Amino acid sequence: MAQVTISGTIKVVGKTQDVSDKFRKRELVVTEPSGQRPQHIPVEFTQDRCGLLDGYIPGDEVTVTCYVNGREWTGRDGVTKYFLSLSGNRIEKAGGGTRDQGGYQSAPPPSIADMPAGGGEDDLPF
Numbered sequence: 001m002a003q004v005t006i007s008g009t010i011k012v013v014g015k016t017q018d019v020s021d022k023f024r025k026r027e028l029v030v031t032e033p034s035g036q037r038p039q040h041i042p043v044e045f046t047q048d049r050c051g052l053l054d055g056y057i058p059g060d061e062v063t064v065t066c067y068v069n070g071r072e073w074t075g076r077d078g079v080t081k082y083f084l085s086l087s088g089n090r091i092e093k094a095g096g097g098t099r100d101q102g103g104y105q106s107a108p109p110p111s112i113a114d115m116p117a118g119g120g121e122d123d124l125p126f
Helices: 047-053
Strands: 003-013 017-020 023-032 039-046 061-074 080-093
Touching: 003 039, 003 080, 023 047, 023 061, 039 047, 047 080
Parallel strands: 039 080
Antiparallel strands: 003 023, 003 061, 017 023, 023 039, 061 080
């Protein structure tokens, strides 16, 4: 399954919708700057991933990782159509922690500048 990453500003954080007893979804719309015409990209979070959107509001700068899903549908008239959707898997605030499908939050790894200076006898030789 193809995976894409979208970076932009949150335009809409939808409410969780219970579609059936066993299925729920929540929509996020991210506006990605693209020249004169910004792209408003809907991403659907489902099941346990709906909670990943808690705490996010319109205006937040985010990076969203999602899977590309394609479907085929044939209507009563015999015409076959194809549809694409983006299924959200992970969301991260710009410069902040991440939330993935497991619901864990983590800060970005420390940079070299944040590491303590060496010089002790226990330092590795490389």
